[in-house]
Amino acid sequence: MRHRLAAGNWKMHGLAADLAEIDALLAAHPAPACEVVVCPPATLLSRLAARLDRTPYMAGGQDCHAAPKGAHTGDIAAAMLADAGASFVILGPSERRADHGETSALVAAKARAARAAGLTPILCLGETEAERDAGRTLEVLSAQLAESLPDGSDAALVLAYEPVWAIGSGRTPTPAQIAEAHGHLRSQLARHLGAGPAQAVRLLYGGSVKPENAAAIFAVPEVDGALVGGASLKAAEFGAIIAALGAAA
């Protein structure tokens, strides 16, 4: 039985004052019926983690370096995220693949570093619109998964399917398209990890998840939760998504 997970990715949003949204979320949903992790910018991580102490909510980081430490100005090591209170880290989101040219091989190296620091990677993959239009979605997902998976992966891994064209666009795939992608990822995971471990990996959907579409997305087979960008910034919206996920459990 996989525990459902709602992951909020604040991306490059959030100043100290925005932690008031977390207080509002905790007040409105003190005991969610699913797991919830909030991934703020690194500057807010330790303050967020302090807010979440002794609550069921968890904190996560956004990205880490593949090396445990070193002369890498501006980068953050996985152990630093863990030290600041993170238990998860988002790796390989489309924005880092596009803005920073991250390859799946680098994502796998980062995932290894994350696991060595005791963090659970939330490994992101997804096709571009051109790849979908060319009928290459499943092939792209297979290749990204094969190249992004760290060695010895097991249940301590979360996968997030984020079609690039659905991120921040207000557009979402149909339930059938999500089911096809998630079913494919589950069967590919079984090839890489074996059937038992593959069943334990949670598959999140990401891309324009909103209160209005959450219940329909969570009803899709093999969807174990969501990676939420824009809608995770506001307590009312993220709270409604958390409630929908809890109700779907």
Ligand code: PGA
């Ligand atoms: P969005 O971001 O919810 O703002 O579309 C989702 C994502 O980056 O996966």
